[in-house]
Each structure stands twice: as structure tokens, then as C-alpha cells.
Amino acid sequence: MQLTPRALALLLATAAPLAAAGLSPAFVAVAGGWLVLVLALLLADLRLTPVAADWALARSHDARLSLAAWNRVAVAVRLRAGPRRLPIWLRDEPPPTFGIAEADRVLAATVRPGEPVTLVYQLRPPRRGDYAFGDLHLRWGSALGLLRRQARFPAAAPVKVYPNLADVRKYDLLLRQNRLWELGLRNARLFGSGSEFERLRDYQPDDEYRRINWKATARRGKPITIEYETERSQNLLAVLDTGRMMRSPVGEVAKLDYAVNSVLLLTFVAAQKGDRVGLLTFADRPGAWLTPRSGKGQFLRMLELLYAVDSEPVEPDYTAALAYLSARQTRRSLVLLFTDLTGSITTEALVAQLSRLARRHLPLLVTIRDPTVQRLARAPIVDSRSLHERTIAEQLLEERRLTLDQLRARGVLTLDVAADELSVAVIDKYLELKARARL
Numbered sequence: 271m272q273l274t275p276r277a278l279a280l281l282l283a284t285a286a287p288l289a290a291a292g293l294s295p296a297f298v299a300v301a302g303g304w305l306v307l308v309l310a311l312l313l314a315d316l317r318l319t320p321v322a323a324d325w326a327l328a329r330s331h332d333a334r335l336s337l338a339a340w341n342r343v344a345v346a347v348r349l350r351a352g353p354r355r356l357p358i359w360l361r362d363e364p365p366p367t368f369g370i371a372e373a374d375r376v377l378a379a380t381v382r383p384g385e386p387v388t389l390v391y392q393l394r395p396p397r398r399g400d401y402a403f404g405d406l407h408l409r410w411g412s413a414l415g416l417l418r419r420q421a422r423f424p425a426a427a428p429v430k431v432y433p434n435l436a437d438v439r440k441y442d443l444l445l446r447q448n449r450l451w452e453l454g455l456r457n458a459r460l461f462g463s464g465s466e467f468e469r470l471r472d473y474q475p476d477d478e479y480r481r482i483n484w485k486a487t488a489r490r491g492k493p494i495t496i497e498y499e500t501e502r503s504q505n506l507l508a509v510l511d512t513g514r515m516m517r518s519p520v521g522e523v524a525k526l527d528y529a530v531n532s533v534l535l536l537t538f539v540a541a542q543k544g545d546r547v548g549l550l551t552f553a554d555r556p557g558a559w560l561t562p563r564s565g566k567g568q569f570l571r572m573l574e575l576l577y578a579v580d581s582e583p584v585e586p587d588y589t590a591a592l593a594y595l596s597a598r599q600t601r602r603s604l605v606l607l608f609t610d611l612t613g614s615i616t617t618e619a620l621v622a623q624l625s626r627l628a629r630r631h632l633p634l635l636v637t638i639r640d641p642t643v644q645r646l647a648r649a650p651i652v653d654s655r656s657l658h659e660r661t662i663a664e665q666l667l668e669e670r671r672l673t674l675d676q677l678r679a680r681g682v683l684t685l686d687v688a689a690d691e692l693s694v695a696v697i698d699k700y701l702e703l704k705a706r707a708r709l
Contacts, residue, residue: 277416280308312416319412320352322421327406329425337531338523339436340392345406348386355382357411360389363404369394369522395431396522398577402428433576434531437693438538445542470494504709505562505603506540506547508533509595512579513553513586515610520689525638529608530576532693537572539697541565543704549575552591554584559598592623604709605633617673625680632708634683634699638692643667
């Protein structure tokens, strides 16, 4: 319990008549009477103010928090009984490594007796895994505004951080509302190149002219496009490098975690398209293997597998991984290899193995740009250290460019994007390849 500025001001007001006591003894009596009155008000306020037992608090959030996304956490506060509405201040104890806005550390509201209030804040987990919330701390004002009480409410609870389910929910919602363009997907309206008629619709600016149905256009007096049903049940294989370079962070989030988020969203989108998705993880040897399948069950299996994926402090062995894949998967597939080229000593093996893989499958190399290297390559030279850093950064970027050029020259598709654009870029590329019947 603590006194408010209002209460302190009332107590300090006693000093005025005491200071005038030298002029007349009557001021002593005035000061004493004022002090008794203030103490009586404080006592009454204390009796009227609710105690900890009068409050009920409950925290709620998704059972699975999403990695590298802002997750909503709500705390419901209810005052069972009280004389009037009271101001409250709430502080939660989220896992210490989670990102939280400074303004959300202490939440304020006003509560009326019997009327619950919900306070909401956002958390951004930087890593997958098991975590725990702590207790809730509530401070509330008194009925007369002279006191503030506070209490700690037991609310410790475990929480799991999974790959980014928030993007999956957003994609599903926008898909239902036919608003996928809001995700930034350039190919959101690209349709298949199959031979089975699906439907007629109004012409869109990004439609190919050869898709215009001229008879329907003449009948309706406006351009009409014909859609064909894309071939379904095609195979996708995500090959996820869990070696040491994928441990390097972009901001607070490791490159591996950005790749994990991308694979999860790809699995969901491919399932909507009727395709089968599988997974292979590898570092210095092949790791987890998930046979390509379709449907919601495969998405859930992928979710649980990706939740447990972790990086290792070793160099990736592309030869062993892609040989394992070729032995396990003989049907032509789109193979998306998520890896990192920065500082890698195995790029020659990567080029050779992807070139060999391209004879049977359609490989797509997916890499994440390192913003630190990009920044150092453009930094001004002010001393010998900055000169050295810029030279090394430019060398790394040049080696990366040469590797990507070699792969493209050998028929291997490449996708090199910033971390925050990875998921959308991967989905966009997948939809483009499917629309052009490249799978």
C-alpha cells in the first residue's frame, strides 16, 4: 500500500497552521484537527478500498504462440465488489526473451464493480521452444483516491512457441475473402495451364491474352478469361539446412527460423492446392524425413516436426543430403533447398549436386540475404578496420553472386531474398511454377 500525491498534499497541508502557531496557539489546535481529519479519511478510504481477494484475473492467448510474429495476449480483470469504479495498472511477466513494446509493459484501465475489463498487449517470440509466463501484478486506486494497493496474483503457466501460425491463419482468411493480393502475392490470381476447363471469369490485367475466350467476350461485351484446372497431387520437397550458418540471426531471429516459417506456410498453401509436401532436414548428415503427403494431417505432422528442428554447429553435407533425397524420392518433384551461402566452404559441392538433381527434379535454391553483409559492403571507409570489413563483405557478396550465376546457368532456379520477404517470395514462386506447369 502507498499514499497517492493527493494524500501527501493533504498531510503536508498540516504544516501551514503549525508554521503559524507562533502567532497564536489556536493554530496548533487547527493543525491537530486537520491531521485527525486526514487520518480519518485515510482510514475510511482503506476500509472502502477492495482487497486482493476482491479481484479475479485471467490471462488468455493462443495455445501455440507464433515464432517471429506479434501474438495477442489478453488479461481479463474483474472486480467482484466495490464502492465505485477504480483505476488499475497491470503488469504481466512474459518470458524474458520475448519482444514487447515499452508501452505494453504496464497497462492501465478503469474498472467498475461486476464489469470485467480486458487489457491486451502483444508479444514477439524470437525462438521456438517451451517457455513459461510468470505471475500477474495488479495495482489499484482507492475509493477516495488517497491510497494505492497492489498484489501479486499467481498465474504462472507454460507456453509453446511454434513456427508462424499467424501467417497461416492470415493466408486462410484472405483466401476465403479472395484478397490474397494483400499479402503481397504477385501470383495470387495466376491459374493453371492444365487442359480441363474450370470456369469463365472477367479478364484481369495480369491474365495472358491467350486465355481470353473470344466467343464469351463477344456475347458479354467485355473481355472474358477462361480458366483451366491446374494439375493436382504434385510433389514438393522442402530440404532444410540446419548447419552452422543457418544459426546466424537476422535481427533477433535465426535464419533457420525464417526458413521454418516459410516451409510451414508453403505446406499449408500446397495442401490447399491439392499437392503433396515432404521434408528433409540435414546438417553434416541427413536428419528428419517426412514422406510427401497431402491434406490437413500432413500439415499437422509438419508443424510438430518443425517445432523440434534445431541447428547444429557443423558444416552442411549437400552430397549426403541430396543423395539421400534421390534415393527416397524418385517421382519428379519441386525441391526447395533452404540454405545459406555466406561463408560456406561447400558451395562447389552444392553447385554439383543441384546440377545433378536437376536431371530428375526441379530444384529451387532458397537463400536469405544477410543484412549485415549488405550494410558493410556499402559502408563508408573511414579507417583501416572499415576498409577491411568492407573488403571482406564485398568478397562474400561476389562469391555469393558467382554461385547463384553458376546454378542459374545449369538450369537451377534460385531465390535470394530478405528475411522478412521470404515466406511471401517462396509462395509466390511456387504459385508461378505451378501456374506455368513447371512441376
